[in-house]
Amino acid sequence: MDLILPEFGLLFWMALVFICLLFVLTKFIWKPILSSVNEREQKISESLELAVKTQAEMKAMQAANENLLKEAKAERDAIVKDAKETATKMIEDAKVVAKSEAEKVISAARQAIETEKGAAIAELKTQVAAFSIEIAEKIVRGELSSDDKQKALAEKLATDINLN
Amino acid sequence: MTHIMAPKKIMKSLILALFAIFLVHFANASSSAGQHEGKSEEKEFDVNGMIMHHIKDAHEWHLWGPEHGGTSIYLPIILIDGGLKTFSSSHFYHGSIVAVKDHKTGLDVEFIAGAGPAEGYGLFHEKIYKLNEGKLSIEDGHVHGNIKVLDFSITKNVLSLFFGAIFILIIMSSVARFYKKNGAVAPKGLAKFLEPLIVMVRDDVAKSNIGEHKYKKYVPYLLTIFFFIFFNNLLGLVPILPGGANLTGNISITLFLAICTLVVTLASSNKNYWKHIFATPGVPVALLPIMIPIELVGILTKPFALMIRLFANMTAGHIIVLALVSIIFINKNAAWGALSVPMALFISVLELLVAFLQAYLFAMLSALFIGGAVEESHH
Numbered sequence: 001m002d003l004i005l006p007e008f009g010l011l012f013w014m015a016l017v018f019i020c021l022l023f024v025l026t027k028f029i030w031k032p033i034l035s036s037v038n039e040r041e042q043k044i045s046e047s048l049e050l051a052v053k054t055q056a057e058m059k060a061m062q063a064a065n066e067n068l069l070k071e072a073k074a075e076r077d078a079i080v081k082d083a084k085e086t087a088t089k090m091i092e093d094a095k096v097v098a099k100s101e102a103e104k105v106i107s108a109a110r111q112a113i114e115t116e117k118g119a120a121i122a123e124l125k126t127q128v129a130a131f132s133i134e135i136a137e138k139i140v141r142g143e144l145s146s147d148d149k150q151k152a153l154a155e156k157l158a159t160d161i162n163l164n
Numbered sequence: 165m166t167h168i169m170a171p172k173k174i175m176k177s178l179i180l181a182l183f184a185i186f187l188v189h190f191a192n193a194s195s196s197a198g199q200h201e202g203k204s205e206e207k208e209f210d211v212n213g214m215i216m217h218h219i220k221d222a223h224e225w226h227l228w229g230p231e232h233g234g235t236s237i238y239l240p241i242i243l244i245d246g247g248l249k250t251f252s253s254s255h256f257y258h259g260s261i262v263a264v265k266d267h268k269t270g271l272d273v274e275f276i277a278g279a280g281p282a283e284g285y286g287l288f289h290e291k292i293y294k295l296n297e298g299k300l301s302i303e304d305g306h307v308h309g310n311i312k313v314l315d316f317s318i319t320k321n322v323l324s325l326f327f328g329a330i331f332i333l334i335i336m337s338s339v340a341r342f343y344k345k346n347g348a349v350a351p352k353g354l355a356k357f358l359e360p361l362i363v364m365v366r367d368d369v370a371k372s373n374i375g376e377h378k379y380k381k382y383v384p385y386l387l388t389i390f391f392f393i394f395f396n397n398l399l400g401l402v403p404i405l406p407g408g409a410n411l412t413g414n415i416s417i418t419l420f421l422a423i424c425t426l427v428v429t430l431a432s433s434n435k436n437y438w439k440h441i442f443a444t445p446g447v448p449v450a451l452l453p454i455m456i457p458i459e460l461v462g463i464l465t466k467p468f469a470l471m472i473r474l475f476a477n478m479t480a481g482h483i484i485v486l487a488l489v490s491i492i493f494i495n496k497n498a499a500w501g502a503l504s505v506p507m508a509l510f511i512s513v514l515e516l517l518v519a520f521l522q523a524y525l526f527a528m529l530s531a532l533f534i535g536g537a538v539e540e541s542h543h
Contacts, residue, residue, distance in 0.1 A: 002220070002289060002291065003216070003219070003220060003415070003479075004415050004475075005415065006415050006416040006419045007221065007315070007416050008314065008315070009242075009314070009315045009316045009317060009319070009322075010221060010319065010321055010322060010414065010416040010417070011416045011419065011420055012316060013316070013318075013322045013325060014325060014416060014417050014420045015420055017325050017326065017329050018388075018392065018420060018421075018424070020329075021329050021332065021333070021388060021392065022384070022385065022388045024333065025332070025333075025336060025384065025387070025388050025391075026384035026385075026388070028337070028340065029333075029336045029337060029339070029340040030383065030384040030387050030388075031384070032340050032343055032344055033336075033339060033340050033343050033359075033362060034362070034366065034383065034384075036343035036344075036347065036348050037343075037348075037359065037362065037363065037366075039347075039348040040348035040349070040350075043348055
């Protein structure tokens with residue numbers, strides 16, 4: 001029977017020890033342990049959230065990078081194309097300019113040649129005239145070197161004049 | 165192969181033999197304790213006496229040897245009887261055994277009359293009474309007519325209670341120190357072992373039974389109750405000195421724990437809780453005169469069940485282990501050890517599970533009752 005009857009003395013000591021234990025454990029032990037465990041759990045959940053967010057951000061960034069790369073490629077292509085066009089045009093232009101320049105030079109050369117030719121012909125003409133006069137002079141001198149010849153010439157001239 | 169196995173086998177049987185010797189020693193001591201309560205001429209092994217002696221409180225911590233002249237730690241006795249009186253319990257255990265006649269059954273009953281400072285006091289079934297002219301008057305195995313003295317002695321259970329509290333404080337403060345030193349990091353060592361239990365009490369016991377918003381306030385109480393019961397249950401399973409007392413199988417201890425839960429429940433009860441008791445929703449008004457007393461009794465039966473559950477489970481465990489070991493001494497043949505030792509070992513291991521289970525159940529049901537008291541109405 002006394003197995004199931006509480007003892008006042010033991011009840012007293014139990015109350016004393018348990019209440020002290022509850023107080024000390026709550027104040028100095030459970031609080032720091034629970035706060036550390038809570039803090040850690042919060043840290044872990046925050047880190048996990050951050051990881052998911054970072055992953056999403058990474059994905060978005062990757063997509064943005066790809067877009068940027070595409071745009072850059074397109075721009076590069078356009079620039080290259082433009083450059084090519086410009087180059088061809090420049091070459092064409094240069095060709096045209098060169099042709100007209102060449103034609104100008106050629107025509108100028110032709111004109112110069114014509115002028116030179118005219119001058120040369122004119123000079124030749126004067127030269128030829130001078131030569132002819134010289135020759136004529138020499139011949140005249142020969143004709144007029146002796147009296148006979150002068151007479152003959154005079155006669156002849158006279159005949160010519162007569163004839164006229 | 166056999167010559168390699170042989171030394172191992174020898175070692176095994178040596179360990180078994182040592183274990184058996186230890187058990188025999190232990191049971192011998194207990195059997196003489198039992199004889200003290202029965203008739204001293206009878207050499208018959210008193211199983212009931214031995215078991216009862218073991219599971220009840222005492223004013224000494226008996227280690228080994230016979231009851232008188234054996235090795236015991238005599239604990240201090242503190243009495244309040246016209247002032248504070250303190251003396252060693254050796255004055256009882258080294259006192260004289262007095263036989264008186266039971267007034268009803270007519271059988272001789274023995275009690276111990278104290279000597280020296282314990283003069284005038286008698287120890288009967290580990291309870292201290294004031295003697296009338298050196299006598300106790302006993303009727304049907306109970307003391308009648310003698311005043312039971314207010315006894316605040318440091319008994320075996322009180323000492324065990326101190327051990328348990330110190331044990332919890334040492335272990336838990338080392339865990340707390342780890343967290344204080346390292347902050348919010350992954351636990352290591354003792355903290356790694358105890359943190360799952362702490363988190364289990366917080367989440368599975370407190371949060372799931374009390375509710376997300378209100379559980380925080382009750383976690384320290386539930387943790388204290390859980391670890392107090394768990395550690396003391398385990399300590400009770402240790403057969404040598406710091407352990408061995410049947411503390412959590414003592415009705416005074418479980419009564420106090422149950423009162424704590426009752427007080428916490430009532431202190432945190434809200435309007436909705438009392439409404440469910442005095443005007444249970446859905447019950448016709450005509451039935452209320454029957455329902456209200458039932459509900460009021462229900463407030464007390466819940467902690468009462470807590471008290472009985474822990475007390476009965478822990479006491480039963482101790483009784484079974486002792487009874488199984490007693491098989492050897494009842495039959496007076498060591499060969500029975502082949503049956504009794506494995507069975508006692510099995511029950512001891514089972515008791516490890518029970519030690520945890522009962523602590524968990526006590527905390528769990530406490531949380532459930534508190535949860536019922538703080539619950540808001542759903543209407």
